[in-house]
Amino acid sequence: MKHLLSTRDLTPGDAIRILDTAEEMAAVNDREVRKLPALRGRTVVNLFFEDSTRTRISFEAAAKRLSADVINFAAKGSSVSKGESLKDTAQTLEAIGADAVVIRHSAAGAPHRLAMTDWINAAVVNAGDGTHEHPTQALLDAFTLRRHLSKVAGTPSTGADLAGAHVVIVGDILHSRVARSNVWLLTTLGARVTLVAPPTLLPFGVEQWPCAVSYDLDEALADAPDAVMMLRVQAERMNASYFPSTAEYSRLWGLGDERFARFSEPELKDTVILHPGPMVRGLEISSVAADSDRSQVLRQVANGVSVRMAVLYLLMSAKESTR
Amino acid sequence: MASAEADGEATRTAARAHAPSGRVVLSAADIDRALTRIAHEILEANKGPEDIVLLGIPRRGYPLAVRLARKLAAADPTVVAEQIVGQLDITMFRDDLSRQPTRSPSPTRLPSQGIDNKVVVLVDDVLYSGRTIRAALDALVDLGRPRIVRLAVLVDRGHRELPIRADHVGKNLPTSAAEKVRVRLTEIDGEGGDPEFTEDHVAIEAPRDEDSTEGEIQ
Numbered sequence: 030m031k032h033l034l035s036t037r038d039l040t041p042g043d044a045i046r047i048l049d050t051a052e053e054m055a056a057v058n059d060r061e062v063r064k065l066p067a068l069r070g071r072t073v074v075n076l077f078f079e080d081s082t083r084t085r086i087s088f089e090a091a092a093k094r095l096s097a098d099v100i101n102f103a104a105k106g107s108s109v110s111k112g113e114s115l116k117d118t119a120q121t122l123e124a125i126g127a128d129a130v131v132i133r134h135s136a137a138g139a140p141h142r143l144a145m146t147d148w149i150n151a152a153v154v155n156a157g158d159g160t161h162e163h164p165t166q167a168l169l170d171a172f173t174l175r176r177h178l179s180k181v182a183g184t185p186s187t188g189a190d191l192a193g194a195h196v197v198i199v200g201d202i203l204h205s206r207v208a209r210s211n212v213w214l215l216t217t218l219g220a221r222v223t224l225v226a227p228p229t230l231l232p233f234g235v236e237q238w239p240c241a242v243s244y245d246l247d248e249a250l251a252d253a254p255d256a257v258m259m260l261r262v263q264a265e266r267m268n269a270s271y272f273p274s275t276a277e278y279s280r281l282w283g284l285g286d287e288r289f290a291r292f293s294e295p296e297l298k299d300t301v302i303l304h305p306g307p308m309v310r311g312l313e314i315s316s317v318a319a320d321s322d323r324s325q326v327l328r329q330v331a332n333g334v335s336v337r338m339a340v341l342y343l344l345m346s347a348k349e350s351t352r
Numbered sequence: 353m354a355s356a357e358a359d360g361e362a363t364r365t366a367a368r369a370h371a372p373s374g375r376v377v378l379s380a381a382d383i384d385r386a387l388t389r390i391a392h393e394i395l396e397a398n399k400g401p402e403d404i405v406l407l408g409i410p411r412r413g414y415p416l417a418v419r420l421a422r423k424l425a426a427a428d429p430t431v432v433a434e435q436i437v438g439q440l441d442i443t444m445f446r447d448d449l450s451r452q453p454t455r456s457p458s459p460t461r462l463p464s465q466g467i468d469n470k471v472v473v474l475v476d477d478v479l480y481s482g483r484t485i486r487a488a489l490d491a492l493v494d495l496g497r498p499r500i501v502r503l504a505v506l507v508d509r510g511h512r513e514l515p516i517r518a519d520h521v522g523k524n525l526p527t528s529a530a531e532k533v534r535v536r537l538t539e540i541d542g543e544g545g546d547p548e549f550t551e552d553h554v555a556i557e558a559p560r561d562e563d564s565t566e567g568e569i570q
Contacts, residue, residue, distance in 0.1 A: 065444040346454050
């Protein structure tokens, strides 16, 4: 594995290896000295052409805990605003000596372009490209879910896949790279995925994805899923009206107080709530649900550092020729 | 386990018949006797079982540490084997990470009493260049501050590259650097491990091209 561009091309073995490595990284994050010397002397560049808080900070923390040097690059305030191309930016990073480039870009395929051309030799990690993929988010979701399931079952999580698990992903599937990465990864790991959204927020060709589609959240909850993943309504990507009003969206597809009350039913007693963040409280999720003990949101953030440490370690530690 | 009465030559011949390749230098009974002696040496050097923690280095150091802990418990009834043994992963602390294919880390598990102010005995199967032990010492520092750190190995094959020596050695094995020392233990190589495994042994293999380096450490 030289790059991490999408979850679609990960084999079950690759995915479990990343999750198992993340499990060991998580143990380091619980220690007094939260630092490993594995990537000492290596340089990680965070190349962010789009706004991000948790993903950038998470990658930065991950790289630093592995003793790598981190250079943060935000497109705002850089030469990109003067019209520099991706190629020139990338070659500048290569000249500086980047060993890995973590890239977030509004254009789908930008990380792929960086990885497949001869512009740079560094390992490329996709940190979200347009509405295409966000593989590390899906990996941390799978990691969080795997830990939860093994805790409920009382079995060790290391080495396990997600066979038999059922995940419902609710909301703006159309604009969500998180949903796409999760559909590929969770099904690769053996889980069953149901997408729930208004018909206008489902992408063209969704019937060919390896998942079920529903328009009714209550119906999906009646199926007693192991996890419900709420997605943010991405207002910044919406240049047309996809639903009549936010109040209607919230009532039909949001996890409001009334719907969250159903989580106390016996068949939903082990169901957890996932959210990739940032949350829009009151729209797709109510504060009661977001702050409840079912919500794994903060655990997802913590696990994100472990998963990203695992990814950086697995991509960067090998010698160049075997990477 | 081979019969303890079997004379050395017979045991060795029998073991050689099982081993697919290489010269068997320690049979299952030899390994067991060496571990029993090391266990008593550890107790003697420490003047009793107080504060002893055994940390095995994956993969084959850990089962050896578990076996040593049981022998300590057998020799001294105040010792509870499970409470003094742990596993110390050194993958992230290796100095050759960038020169090797990617290695997946193993878990690090410390006994619940921790390692602060303890007498930590690092346990590994083969002592060779000493680089694994250097990495283990670095890993240990990040976990706590032991009072004393000692080293117990099943086999010392020489060719040290760092100023490191073992306190307790099962067998000194003069080798050429081109040879490989292969350790096979039931816990790792039994069921589902090495298909040719029959019983515990240590063997020296003549140099071969592109051979597996498993069971050998740097």
